[in-house]
Amino acid sequence: MITRDDIVIRKAILHILDTDRGDCILSSALLNPGPEMHDFIRNHIYKIISSDDTKKGEFDSEISPIKSILETWDESDETSFIETSQAIANKLYAAMGEGLNIPAADLLFVTFQVEGEIYLALLKMNYKRNYNHDKMYRGNHTFVGLLKKRSLISETSRVPEAVIINLSDFSMRLLEKKYEVNGERVNYLSENFLICHTSSSPKKKLNILMRVINNISNKYDGADLKTKMDIKSTLQKEYVDRRAFDVEEIGNKLFGEKTEEKAEYDEKIEMYDLQYDNFTVINENTVKKLEKQMLVTDGGIEISIPMEMYNKGNFEVQTDTTGKITIVIRDIDNVILK
Numbered sequence: 212m213i214t215r216d217d218i219v220i221r222k223a224i225l226h227i228l229d230t231d232r233g234d235c236i237l238s239s240a241l242l243n244p245g246p247e248m249h250d251f252i253r254n255h256i257y258k259i260i261s262s263d264d265t266k267k268g269e270f271d272s273e274i275s276p277i278k279s280i281l282e283t284w285d286e287s288d289e290t291s292f293i294e295t296s297q298a299i300a301n302k303l304y305a306a307m308g309e310g311l312n313i314p315a316a317d318l319l320f321v322t323f324q325v326e327g328e329i330y331l332a333l334l335k336m337n338y339k340r341n342y343n344h345d346k347m348y349r350g351n352h353t354f355v356g357l358l359k360k361r362s363l364i365s366e367t368s369r370v371p372e373a374v375i376i377n378l379s380d381f382s383m384r385l386l387e388k389k390y391e392v393n394g395e396r397v398n399y400l401s402e403n404f405l406i407c408h409t410s411s412s413p414k415k416k417l418n419i420l421m422r423v424i425n426n427i428s429n430k431y432d433g434a435d436l437k438t439k440m441d442i443k444s445t446l447q448k449e450y451v452d453r454r455a456f457d458v459e460e461i462g463n464k465l466f467g468e469k470t471e472e473k474a475e476y477d478e479k480i481e482m483y484d485l486q487y488d489n490f491t492v493i494n495e496n497t498v499k500k501l502e503k504q505m506l507v508t509d510g511g512i513e514i515s516i517p518m519e520m521y522n523k524g525n526f527e528v529q530t531d532t533t534g535k536i537t538i539v540i541r542d543i544d545n546v547i548l549k
C-alpha cells in the first residue's frame with residue numbers, strides 16, 4: 212500500500228479557471244514550491260489515493276481528447292509540460308462552463324512518482340466563499356467590518372474533485388460530483404471532460420452489497436437477531452481475512468443453501484453489475500460499521516457488541532418458543548461504569 216512518504220512530486224503548475232467571472236488564466240511557468248508547499252501537495256494527493264470514495268476509470272480511446280493530448284506529451288520536457296497543462300486546463304474550463312453551479316476553481320496540475328511509476332494528478336480546488344475582517348482608517352478612527360472573499364482549499368480538508376492518471380497505462384482514479392448540465396445531473400468530469408467509463412467506488416459498492424443483503428434478510432428472516440448478527444460476522448470476517456469483498460463468494464456463504472434468497476441476491480447484485488466483482492477496501496474507516504453491532508432492547512438497554520467478540524463465541528442471542536430473547540455474554544473479567 213502506498214504511503215504518504217512514497218509520493219515524490221516532480222512538477223506542478225497552477226491555472227485559474229474562474230467561470231464565475233469568465234476568466235481562464237493559464238500560467239506559463241512551473242510552480243517552484245518549497246518544502247511546505249511540497250508537503251501540502253503531497254498530502255492532498257495522498258488523501259485521494261487512500262480514499263474509498265474514488266472510483267476507477269478507463270478512457271474511451273476513440274473519442275477522448277484528454278487521452279489524445281496525454282499520448283503526445285513529453286512529461287520530462289518543461290515546455291511540453293506547460294503546454295499540455297494549458298491544453299487540458301482549457302478543456303476543463305469549457306466543460307465547467309456547460310454546467311449549472313459547477314464551482315469555479317484553480318486547477319493544480321501535478322506529476323508525481325511512486326516506486327518508479329509516474330502519475331498525473333488533476334486537483335480541482337474549488338473556490339469557497341467566506342468572510343474576513345476588513346479595516347479602514349479615517350483620521351483618528353479605525354473601522355473594522357466584514358468583507359466577503361473567496362478562498363481555496365485548506366490544509367486539512369480534501370480536494371472535492373480530482374483525477375489521478377497512471378501515465379504508463381492511462382488507468383485512472385476519480386473523485387467527482389454530479390452537477391446539472393443541459394437539464395440533467397451528470398458526472399461532468401468523467402462524461403464530458405475525460406470521456407471515460409467508470410465503475411462505482413469501493414465505498415459505494417460496499418453500501419450496495421450491505422443494502423441488498425439487509426433487504427433480503429429483512430424480507431425472509433424478519434427481526435431474527437442471530438441471523439442478522441451472523442450476516443455481519445460473515446462480512447467482517449471477509450474483510451479481516453482478505454481485505455476485500457468477493458461478491459459471489461459472499462452470496463454463496465450467506466444464501467448458498469437457501470434457493471429463493473440466493474436467486475433474489477443474484478438478481479439484485481446483477482442489477483448493479485456487481486455479480487463478478489471482487490473489490491478491495493483501502494481505508495479502514497470505510498468498514499468501521501462492520502466492527503460493532505448496536506442492540507437496543509424495548510426497555511431502552513443499549514449494548515454495543517464488538518464483532519470480534521461475537522466471532523469468538525463470547526456472545527449469544529437465544530430466542531425461546533414464546534419469542535422472548537435472552538442475551539448471553541461470556542468470559543467477562545471486569546465491568547466498569549461509564
